[in-house]
Each structure stands twice: as C-alpha cells, then as structure tokens.
Amino acid sequence: MKKMQASPIYIPTVSNDTDWDFCFHLSQQTPIPTQQQTDEVYPTYGSEESEEDTAVQEEEAITDYMSLPKEKLVQSQKKITQLIKEKMTIQANKELIRCVILSRIVFGEEHWRCAQALTNLAYGYLVLRGLPAQAKKHAESAKNVLLTWKGNASSDKEQKEILEALVMLYYTLGVVWLLQNHGREAYFNLQKADKHMKELNGLTKRGICGLYVSEKDxxxxLGRASLAVHRLNLALAYFEKVIGNVIATEGSDTSDLISLYEEIAQIEQLRRNHEQAIQYLKQAYSISVSSFTEVSPQTAEASALLAKAYAMSGKPQHRDAVETYFIKSISAYQATLGSEDYETLTTIEEFCKWLVENGDKQDAYKLLKASLKSQIISYGDCSKKVAETFYNLGRICFANGELRKAIQLLRKCLMIQIFVYGSEHNKSKETKGLLTQLQRESNNPSKWKKEAIQGKKNCICKGTEA
Incomplete structure (x- = not known):
C-alpha cells in the first residue's frame, strides 16, 4: 500500500515569485489620490468657492478615482471563475494576484477584504499551482490581517464571507503543514477550519472568484492529518464519513470513491485488519474497471495495490491472488504507459521481490532480466536502479548455486555503484565484500556447495535500493 505519512513528498519551492513581483510592481505605479492631485483637478486660485464646496469636490474626485479599481476588482473576480472552469490555472493565479493588489488600493492593507484576497491567492497557489511554499507565505500574511482587524462586519453577508475566508485560510495552512510532514500543526489548523465550517452550515452560495473549500475536501x-499523528481510529471515522457522503450524493459507482477506498484500506492495514483492507481495494478495483476499462493506468494502480494487500495478509490461500493481480497490473501498465515507464518498472520490482520471498526465484530472475533493457533506457546505463537490478539478479543466482553467473552480475553492479556512489560508500563496500566472498568460495567447491544450500534458504531481494 502507498504510505501517506512515511513516503517523502516533493514540495516545490519558489524563492522568487515573478508573477507576484511583476504585478505588485505595477500596483506601485498606480497613483493614490493626494491633496495636490485634487487641487490640480479642481484649482481654487483664491476663487469664490467656500471651503464646504471644495471639500465636496475633493470627495467626488476621490470617489470617481476609486470607482475604476472597484470595477476592475469585480471584473477580475469574474474572470477568475471563468479561467478556473476552463482549467487555465496559471492565468487564474495571475488574476488572483491582481485581486490582492486591487483590494489593497480599494480597501487598504489592513482591511479584511484584503485578507480575503490574500487567502484566495494562497489557496490558489495550493490547489491550482501545487506550490505549498508560496501558499503558506500568503496565508500567513492573510492570517495576520484577519487576526488584527479591528472592524466589525456590517451585514450577515460580510460575516459569512469572513467565516468562509477563515475556513479557506486554515484549510490551506493545514494542508501545507501536512505536505511538509508536520502532522500536529496540520491537525491543529484543520480543526480550526472545521470549527468555522460548522458555523457556515446553511450557507447556500459560497466562494468568491469560484474558489471555496468543500466539506468533502x-x-x-482531517482524515490524513489524523493518520499523520497516528490517530488511526479517528482517521478511519473521517474516511468512513466522507465515503458515506460521496455514496449518498454521487452513487456507489463514482470514480471519486477509488482514491478514498485506497486510503481507507491503508488505514485498515495499519490497524492490521487486512481482510477489510482487501475488501475496500476490491471495490476500488471494480470501480476502476467500470470507469476506465481493465487496461488503463488507473486500473493498473488499483490492481497493484490489491496485489500488495493480498501479499501483506501473509495467508497462503492468497498467493494465487497476489500473482494474478500483479500480472494484471504489469500488463495494463505496459499496454498503456509502456515498458520503460516508472510505474511499470516499479511494479515489476515489487512483484519480483514477492516472488523471491516466496521461493519463486526463477520467475523473478526472468522478469528482472527482461526488464533490464527497459531500465537502462529509462534510467541510463550507470544508474542506481540498474545497479540494484544487477545486485538482485546476482543474489538470485547465488541462491540457485550459479556461482560464476552471480560473480559476473555482481561485478557489473559494483562498477556502477563505484561510479554512482564512490568506492567508499556502504553499498559499494557491501557488494565488494559479497563479491570477494564468492570469489573465495569459488576456489573451494565443497564449502561453496554448503554455502549455496544455506543461501537458497535465506536469500531475498534487498529493499528498494541495492
């Protein structure tokens, strides 16, 4: 199963946000009306106008000036909604930046409307651009404004918009912390988002600029954050809730259930309920077949997860199912993504590892040998993955008593490892030590025979890296 809390997640970071810098620079060029500019528009020259007339004229001038940014703000918000519908995410993000700048001009930096615009921008960076580092920066800015704002909402509509901004703000911060593997901070912020979401119950129309956080999301x-802090029962409850809601609103065959079943199966595995995990993954596989056909990347992934779930159960009666679903997954990946694709090669490696662990070394050797050419094409002659494959092939040959072939394969492995890691790396040293041992044993056939028998009992493919 895929591990959410343990597997590293790549977090793109952008030290310089060029879109933001460019748009903000333009905003700095936008003139703010001053007394001097008003005087130029309405010069008095010591005329007969009273001070009261002059004040009225100044107010009208400022109102006329501010109407343009207000109009542009409304237009930009509408444009964002349309761009999101058309999945033009980069353009939508640029419009979100313009909304922040226009909100600063119209309302000022300390107004909650400006914080609302910053929150939308942060959420946009997270869900539209996949840039959590940028999302966090703007969310923190929005949080500072909202927490220090002294005013009061003038209407129920404004109060609801503020609550909605708070939901989006804490959701964004929660997900960013989750992506950065800070489960406690993630859970804390998402609990705050949930509290404000409850206050928003009954609100029919949500979201400015077409952006809002759904209860499902x-x-x-919250389920993922609970899992990250090892609260398995709570995580299970959240996923059961969302699955129930999705079935009630979208039906039991919707493709939205696939990832949910896969995640709740992982929780059940961590709770050692392997049979329940298998049942969830069988449902995910069935929906994948009906939604995407049996030969598709989605079904290939579901099949691989199901194979690994059967394997994790450790029950002898599941051996045939493990082999069946691994083969289905590999075939589907090869047909749709190609033999050189990362998912294809990774699934083959996992299947071979299981075969070796269960004594089917010959089949594992054939599969690994057949995939070697594809690995060289994908990763290069001198790569970690190719070295790993030579290592595992050598270990299989060692277990089968094919000493000469094992030595040849391990020599190739060592050459690549020295190139990739250097001769003093632990991996290189380990392979060199094994190779030296085999070369020594090759000169002592009787002792070698005994070692080979023992090797057949103990040999397994090592981890994910040689």
Whole structure:
C-alpha cells in the first residue's frame, strides 16, 4: 500500500515569485489620490468657492478615482471563475494576484477584504499551482490581517464571507503543514477550519472568484492529518464519513470513491485488519474497471495495490491472488504507459521481490532480466536502479548455486555503484565484500556447495535500493 505519512513528498519551492513581483510592481505605479492631485483637478486660485464646496469636490474626485479599481476588482473576480472552469490555472493565479493588489488600493492593507484576497491567492497557489511554499507565505500574511482587524462586519453577508475566508485560510495552512510532514500543526489548523465550517452550515452560495473549500475536501484532509499523528481510529471515522457522503450524493459507482477506498484500506492495514483492507481495494478495483476499462493506468494502480494487500495478509490461500493481480497490473501498465515507464518498472520490482520471498526465484530472475533493457533506457546505463537490478539478479543466482553467473552480475553492479556512489560508500563496500566472498568460495567447491544450500534458504531481494 502507498504510505501517506512515511513516503517523502516533493514540495516545490519558489524563492522568487515573478508573477507576484511583476504585478505588485505595477500596483506601485498606480497613483493614490493626494491633496495636490485634487487641487490640480479642481484649482481654487483664491476663487469664490467656500471651503464646504471644495471639500465636496475633493470627495467626488476621490470617489470617481476609486470607482475604476472597484470595477476592475469585480471584473477580475469574474474572470477568475471563468479561467478556473476552463482549467487555465496559471492565468487564474495571475488574476488572483491582481485581486490582492486591487483590494489593497480599494480597501487598504489592513482591511479584511484584503485578507480575503490574500487567502484566495494562497489557496490558489495550493490547489491550482501545487506550490505549498508560496501558499503558506500568503496565508500567513492573510492570517495576520484577519487576526488584527479591528472592524466589525456590517451585514450577515460580510460575516459569512469572513467565516468562509477563515475556513479557506486554515484549510490551506493545514494542508501545507501536512505536505511538509508536520502532522500536529496540520491537525491543529484543520480543526480550526472545521470549527468555522460548522458555523457556515446553511450557507447556500459560497466562494468568491469560484474558489471555496468543500466539506468533502476538509474531511479528507482531517482524515490524513489524523493518520499523520497516528490517530488511526479517528482517521478511519473521517474516511468512513466522507465515503458515506460521496455514496449518498454521487452513487456507489463514482470514480471519486477509488482514491478514498485506497486510503481507507491503508488505514485498515495499519490497524492490521487486512481482510477489510482487501475488501475496500476490491471495490476500488471494480470501480476502476467500470470507469476506465481493465487496461488503463488507473486500473493498473488499483490492481497493484490489491496485489500488495493480498501479499501483506501473509495467508497462503492468497498467493494465487497476489500473482494474478500483479500480472494484471504489469500488463495494463505496459499496454498503456509502456515498458520503460516508472510505474511499470516499479511494479515489476515489487512483484519480483514477492516472488523471491516466496521461493519463486526463477520467475523473478526472468522478469528482472527482461526488464533490464527497459531500465537502462529509462534510467541510463550507470544508474542506481540498474545497479540494484544487477545486485538482485546476482543474489538470485547465488541462491540457485550459479556461482560464476552471480560473480559476473555482481561485478557489473559494483562498477556502477563505484561510479554512482564512490568506492567508499556502504553499498559499494557491501557488494565488494559479497563479491570477494564468492570469489573465495569459488576456489573451494565443497564449502561453496554448503554455502549455496544455506543461501537458497535465506536469500531475498534487498529493499528498494541495492
């Protein structure tokens, strides 16, 4: 199963946000009306106008000036909604930046409307651009404004918009912390988002600029955060809730259930309920077949997860199922993504590892040998993955008593490892030590025979890296 809390997640970081810098620079060029500019528009020259007339004229001038940014703000918000519908995410993000700048001009930096615009921008960076580092920066800015704002909402509509901004703000911060593997901070922020979401119950129309956090997204995030802090029963409850809601609203065959079943199966595995995990993954596989056909990347992934779930159960009666679903997964990946694709090669490696662990070394050797050419094409002659494959092939040959072939394969492995890691790396030293031992044993056939028998009992493919 895929591990959410343990597997490293790549977090793109952008030290310089060029879109933001460019748009903000333009905003700095936008003139703010001053007394001097008003005087130029309405010069008095010591005329007969009273001070009261002059004040009225100044107010009208400022109102006329501010109407243009207000109009542009409304237009930009509408444009964002349309761009999101058309999946033009980069353009939508640029418009979100313009909304922040226009909000600063119209309302000022300390107004909650400006914080609302910053929150939308942060959420946009997270869900539209996949840039959590940028999302966090703007969310923190929005949080500072909202927490220090002294005013009061003038209407129920404004109060609801503020609550909605708070939901989006804490959801964004929660997900960013989750992506950065800080489970406690993630859970804390998502709990705050959930509290404000409850206050928003009954609100029919949500979201400015077409952006809003759904209860489904928030519940899933809470489930993942609960898993990250090892609260398995709570995580299970959140996923059961969201699955029930999705079935009630979208039906039991919707493709939205696939990832949910896969994640709840992982929780059940961590709770050692392997049979329940298998049942969830069988449902995910069935929906994948009906939604995407049996030969598709989605079904290939579901099949691989199901194979690994059967394997994790450790039950002898599941051996045939493990082999069946691994083969289905590999075939589907090869047909749709190609033999050189990362998912194809990774699934082959996992299947071979299971075969070796279960005594089917010959089949594992054939599969690994057949995939070697594809690995060289994908990763290069001198790569970690190719070295790993030579290592595992050598170990299999050692277990089968094919000493000469094992030595040849391990020599190739060592050459690549020295190139990739250097001769003093632990991996290189380990392979060199094994190779030296085999070369020594090759000169002592009787002792070698005894060692080979023992090797057949103990040999397994090592981890994910040689």
């Amino acid at each position: 928030l519940t899933i995030a």
